[in-house]
Amino acid sequence: MTEIGLPATVRACLFDLDGVLTPTALVHAAAWKETFDSFLRRLQGPEFEPFDATADYDEYVDGRPRADGVRTFLASRGIELPEGDEDDPPDHDTVHGLGNRKNVIVLDKIREDGVEAYPGSVRYLKAVRAAGLRTAVVSSSANCRDVLVSAGIEDLIDVRIDGVVARERGLRGKPKPDTYLEAAGDLGLGPDEAAVFEDALVGMDAGRAGRFGYVVGVDRTGQADELRRHGADTVVTDLDQLLGAKA
Structure with missing residues (x-):
């Protein structure tokens, strides 16, 4: 699936919010x-x-x-x-x-x-959906939906597992993989069929612990080596760098 830089086995993308889709980190x-x-x-x-x-x-x-x-x-x-x-x-x-x-x-x-999404993240979200993949946002924030709406990207997300949903369902937070596994399950997929996109080290740990099919580290702060040590399969500074890349 070279047009979006992911293995062909990946059928869904699970995105952290803060620092990955929006600069709210x-x-x-x-x-x-x-x-x-x-x-x-x-x-x-x-x-x-x-x-x-x-x-x-x-x-x-x-x-x-x-x-x-x-x-x-x-x-x-x-x-x-x-x-x-x-x-x-x-x-x-x-x-x-x-x-x-x-x-x-x-x-x-x-x-x-206000909040604006990273332009590169918006381009990547649209490319992912054009390629037929499902999308989810996985965030510890209780304000996740408000941010998605403010950033104008709520309609690009199929499933939302945030701090509110995690509390309602009794899910453990990152670095445990529960919230990411829940998002994949809500999309009807196993973790091996989903890619995780994270900028936080505890998110990398969650992706590794959940045995997801692919883990993308998003380096906004100069911690690429740490992201790799914590389990990233690849590291980018902006999501649109994956467009046309080979996984």
Whole structure:
């Protein structure tokens, strides 16, 4: 299937959202930084070590469900918070409270600035569908549908497995492969018939653990070697680089 750069056995494409289809990974990273820096400043004073919106985001937060991102980053700093409840107000110093604070910030940024899909991703989505393949988006974000609509690409996606669906169905988040396996299943396919497209290292791990037919790493931040080490079969900086390529 050289016109879209995938093995001939692949019948569906399963795309992460943030950083793969839309540049919202940058929005999320900025929102996490604002959230964590405010919390750490209150906890540790003006000499606190700030959240690194590249290194800390990639290592502890990117691709994970929101509460897992809070737990994982805080654990890296030796901090443990009470879990709280999923509907905790955003000013509560709990795992869910911090996560909800981050979500408020993200939604404000999206409303203020809007969202546009990567042009290369739109071209690739259209080529995939023209080639007769099914499509799904697999994201830990609870705001996935809003982003798809804002970016004008919802009609190019057949199945959506996001943070809302994962919670409803009791699916474990990345790096577990559950959400990707669920997307393939909703399309009526096995994992060997689907390709995973990810920019996050935990997403690479999910693709490898789920034994998917092909895993594409999308390198927007200069981590191509890490993406390969975590299981990418190929790495591109934009999806339209796959057009006309040989898998």
